[in-house]
Amino acid sequence: MGMKTGEEYLSSLADGRRVYHDGHLVTDASTEPGLRTTALTVAQYYDMQNIPELEDTVTYETPDGDRAHLSFIEPRSVDDLRRRAAAYGVWAEVTGGLMGRAPDYMNACMMALGNTGHIWGMNDERFARNAYETYLHCRRNDICMTHTFVNPMTDRFTPFAEQEKFVNAGIVDTNNDGVIVTGARMVGTLAPFCEENLSFGAPLGLEGNGDEIYALGFTCKVNHPSLKWMCRDKLDPERSHYDRPLTGRFEEMDALAIWEEALIPWENVFICKDIEPHNLSIPGMKFFQSLGHHVVVKNVAKTRFLFGLAHLMAESSQISQFVNVQDRLGDILMWLHTMESLAIAAVEGAELNPANGLYYANESAIQAALRLYPEVYPRIIDHIIQLGGGGYVSLPQEATLEMAELAIDRYYQGVSQEGKDKVALFRMAWDICGTGWGGRQELYERFFFGDTQRMKGLNYQFYDKDEAVKMVSRILQPPQGTERLPWPDWSVG
Numbered sequence: 005m006g007m008k009t010g011e012e013y014l015s016s017l018a019d020g021r022r023v024y025h026d027g028h029l030v031t032d033a034s035t036e037p038g039l040r041t042t043a044l045t046v047a048q049y050y051d052m053q054n055i056p057e058l059e060d061t062v063t064y065e066t067p068d069g070d071r072a073h074l075s076f077i078e079p080r081s082v083d084d085l086r087r088r089a090a091a092y093g094v095w096a097e098v099t100g101g102l103m104g105r106a107p108d109y110m111n112a113c114m115m116a117l118g119n120t121g122h123i124w125g126m127n128d129e130r131f132a133r134n135a136y137e138t139y140l141h142c143r144r145n146d147i148c149m150t151h152t153f154v155n156p157m158t159d160r161f162t163p164f165a166e167q168e169k170f171v172n173a174g175i176v177d178t179n180n181d182g183v184i185v186t187g188a189r190m191v192g193t194l195a196p197f198c199e200e201n202l203s204f205g206a207p208l209g210l211e212g213n214g215d216e217i218y219a220l221g222f223t224c225k226v227n228h229p230s231l232k233w234m235c236r237d238k239l240d241p242e243r244s245h246y247d248r249p250l251t252g253r254f255e256e257m258d259a260l261a262i263w264e265e266a267l268i269p270w271e272n273v274f275i276c277k278d279i280e281p282h283n284l285s286i287p288g289m290k291f292f293q294s295l296g297h298h299v300v301v302k303n304v305a306k307t308r309f310l311f312g313l314a315h316l317m318a319e320s321s322q323i324s325q326f327v328n329v330q331d332r333l334g335d336i337l338m339w340l341h342t343m344e345s346l347a348i349a350a351v352e353g354a355e356l357n358p359a360n361g362l363y364y365a366n367e368s369a370i371q372a373a374l375r376l377y378p379e380v381y382p383r384i385i386d387h388i389i390q391l392g393g394g395g396y397v398s399l400p401q402e403a404t405l406e407m408a409e410l411a412i413d414r415y416y417q418g419v420s421q422e423g424k425d426k427v428a429l430f431r432m433a434w435d436i437c438g439t440g441w442g443g444r445q446e447l448y449e450r451f452f453f454g455d456t457q458r459m460k461g462l463n464y465q466f467y468d469k470d471e472a473v474k475m476v477s478r479i480l481q482p483p484q485g486t487e488r489l490p491w492p493d494w495s496v497g
C-alpha cells in the first residue's frame with residue numbers, strides 16, 4: 005500500500021471498533037464531536053508526508069523500493085539518525101511540539117521492536133520473525149499505532165502472582181491458532197485515532213512464580229472484536245478556533261484497553277509466557293533511545309513554542325522590561341538551549357548496537373532529556389501562569405468580542421497590539437496553562453515515560469558506576485613521591 009494520504013487515513017477509522025465514551029460507542033473519530041478536529045490533524049500529518057517538496061526531508065526509499073516516512077528507517081549510520089531527527093522536526097515544527105503521539109513516534113517504536121529479534125527469539129526463533137514481519141507490515145501499510153504497556157491501577161504493591169488473575173492482561177490459554185488474552189492495560193493515547201495496538205508489560209519485572217501468564221507481547225487491531233476501549237472524558241468542547249486554539253487541534257484522547265477471551269493469532273505474538281525475553285525487553289529494545297529520540301526533538305519544538313508564547317505575552321504589556329520577568333523568560337530559554345543541545349548530542353553521539361548493526365540515539369543525552377522534561381515542563385507552565393496573572397480571568401469569548409467591538413479595542417489593547425489580537429494570544433496561553441486540555445498536557449509530560457522519581461531511581465540502579473568510583477578511589481590516595489596525584493589507568497580504554 006505504501007504511504008497513506010490524509011483522506012485514506014480518515015476513511016480507515018469507521019471499522020466497527022468498540023471505543024466507549026460517556027455511555028456511547030465512538031464508531032468513527034473523524035465524525036465524533038470533540039475528536040473530529042484532531043482526526044483532521046492526524047490526517048494532515050499523512051498529507052504532509054506526501055508533499056513533493058518534503059519528499060527528501062520526511063521520507064526515504066525502503067529496501068522494498070517504495071517510500072516510507074523516515075521514522076520507519078532502520079538506521080545503519082549516524083546520518084540515518086540525523087535524517088530521522090530532521091523528519092521528526094518537520095511535524096514538531098508544524099504542531100509546536102504539542103502532539104506527543106504523532107504517528108512517527110510509534111513508527112520508530114515498531115522499527116525498534118522488529119529489530120529486537122535477538123531478545124524475542126532467544127528461546128523460540130519464530131517470535132523474532134513475527135516481530136520483524138510486524139514491523140514490515142506497519143511500514144508497508146503505514147499503520148497508525150497506539151500502545152498499551154502498563155497494568156491498570158489496581159494494586160502496585162502485591163506481587164503479580166498473588167493478585168487476582170487476569171485483571172492485568174495475561175494469557176488465559178494457547179491453541180493452534182494463537183494465544184487467548186484476558187485483562188486490561190493502560191493507556192492507549194490516540195487509540196480512537198489508530199488502527200493497531202502494540203502491547204507488552206515490559207516496564208515490570210516478572211519472577212517466574214506463576215506470573216509467567218503476564219509475559220505477553222503482541223499487536224492487534226484496535227477493532228479486534230474482543231477488545232474494548234474505555235476513554236477518559238473528552239476535553240474539546242468544540243469552541244471556535246479563537247476561543248480554544250490548541251484543544252481542538254490536539255485532543256489525542258487516552259483509553260484503557262480491555263481484552264476478554266481475545267484470540268491473538270500467533271503471527272502477532274512476540275512474547276509468550278517466557279519471562280526471559282519479557283524481563284530483557286526494555287534494555288533489549290533500547291527502549292529509551294528508540295522512543296526518546298522522538299521525544300527530545302518534539303520537546304525542542306514545544307519549548308520553542310512556549311518561549312515564543314511567553315515572550316509575546318511579556319511584550320504585550322511591557323512586563324518584559326522588568327528583570328524578574330526577564331529571569332523567567334531566560335529560564336525558558338535555558339531549557340530551550342538544553343533541549344536543543346541534547347537533540348544534537350542524541351545524534352552526534354549515536355551508538356552502534358552490535359546485536360543488530362543499527363545506530364541508536366545517544367543514551368546519556370536521551371536519559372537526561374527524558375528525566376529533565378517532566379520537571380522542566382511544569383516549571384515553564386508556572387512561568388506562563390505568572391506572566392498572565394489576572395489577565396487570564398478577564399478574557400472575553402470571540403462571540404462577545406463581536407458584540408462589543410468598540411469597548412474591546414480600547415480596554416483589551418496591548419502596548420502595540422489590537423485588543424482582539426491580545427485576547428487571542430492570552431486565550432492561547434490559557435489553553436495551555438488553564439484548561440482541561442492544558443492540564444492533561446502537563447500530566448502527559450510528567451508521566452508518559454514513567455514516573456520521574458522512580459525512573460531516576462532505576463537510572464541510578466542500572467548505571468555503570470565503575471568510572472565514577474575509580475576516580476574517587478584514585479583521588480583519595482595520598483601523594484606518592486613526586487606525584488601529587490596518582491595517574492588514571494590509561495591502558496584501559
Ligand SMILES: Cc1cc2nc3c(=O)[nH]c(=O)nc-3n(C[C@H](O)[C@H](O)[C@H](O)COP(=O)(O)OP(=O)(O)OC[C@H]3O[C@@H](n4cnc5c(N)ncnc54)[C@H](O)[C@@H]3O)c2cc1C
Nearest residue numbers: 151152153154160190191192193447448451452453454455
Ligand atoms: C497522559 C498520559 C498518557 C499516557 N499514554 C500512554 C500510552 O500511550 N501508552 C502507555 O503504555 N502508557 C501511557 N501512559 C502511562 C504511563 O506510562 C504511566 O502513567 C507511567 O508509566 C506511570 O505509571 P502509572 O500511571 O501506573 O503510575 P504508578 O506507577 O502507579 O505511580 C503512581 C504513583 O505511585 C508511586 N508508585 C507506584 N509504584 C511505586 C513503587 N513501586 N515504588 C515507589 N512509588 C511507587 C509513583 O511514584 C507515583 O507517584 C500515559 C500516561 C499519561 C498520564
